[in-house]
Amino acid sequence: MIVAEEARLKRAANRQLKKSIGRLLAALRRELETLDADLDKQIRSSPAWRIKEQLLSSVPGVGKGISRT
Secondary structure, three states: OHHHHHHHHHHOOHHHHHHHHHHHHHHHHHHHHHHHHHHHHHHHEEEEEEHHHHHOOOOOOOHHHHHHH
16 A cells, blocks of 8 residues: 555645645554564564574575565
8 A cells, every 4th residue: 555655646746635645655654663563572472483583584585574474
């Protein structure tokens, strides 16, 4: 949704529409940050998931996002 709204923002001509899309983007980004924090908390609280994440992220090219997916 963030990518779609960013694309809409680039095409928007109306100032009010740009402000509206900007507010929506801010809300979506806040929600994504909250979800990432919740996921991080869940992984840290589980020894099994922590080990799996560490193992996966030790592979070159595999970062936090991929290891958690």
